Amino acid sequence: MLLYLSTQRLNLIELSSEKALVDDALIAAIPCILTEAVVASLPPYFHGVSNASEAKSWLSKMRSESRLFLIKDKGGACLGFVFVSHTDKAEKHIGYLLGQEYWGKGFASELLIAFIKRAEKIESWQSLVGGVDKSNHASANLLLKLGFKPQEGEHENVDFFEYVLNQGS
Template structure:
């Protein structure tokens, strides 16, 4: 079964990961979920070092959230993930890219496309994002895209929101 594009950006195709992944994609997923990439993420994202563990992790994620693959246009390579959980008209987002794709503007490009996509969704009124206080790069990307820092009950997390 071919995965359908949800939306595209200049360099990315965003596709739902609701069908079984092949061995090549599972291998790419293991690389994306490296220790350095998942360092500031919840414990459930950490320690995934085999294709079997990646498959199990992905199956758990799709039970509670919408999970999308971020594929590079020119290579059709899985470069990252976008996870969305919608509740009460708030789309709670998380995204991550393989370390080899850091610093190339892909997160900014993804958020630009996501905001446009979100505006087309009748049930999205707000997009929320949370990042570790130590993840200054992601906090900067959210702020640059118009997200506003909101109060947080956590000392180690920053929360942001964008009203659509």
């Protein structure tokens, strides 16, 4: 597990090794983070993660499908996750989730601002694309506030937003 970035209140740790699968604190935190309220508009494999075995399976699946990052506060508590698609394309699809108790405290904004800055400095990506359930107005508003632009196209339950990296260079 590697520290990817740090903000005033948060650390973002890349879960790049198999050690994550045997981190008891992380495995125990996953069912507490992936509550029904948090995963309501997410794909089926986010639902019903209620024990250590299911948490390990979910973690393994997420690591195989994406670059997976753990959001922790400075005290070491696990707050949520960030995922970045594994595609070779310069356009990276990102997603994030926070445990419900951490909603409305500015963590997502703080994290995404730092994540965008870090990606612009060290990654070869051209853009970030986030999909947001049409009913999740808080996430859509956050992406718009951070400079993401709505993408054209009609999607049944999801709106997509794109952020072009290195716009100022």
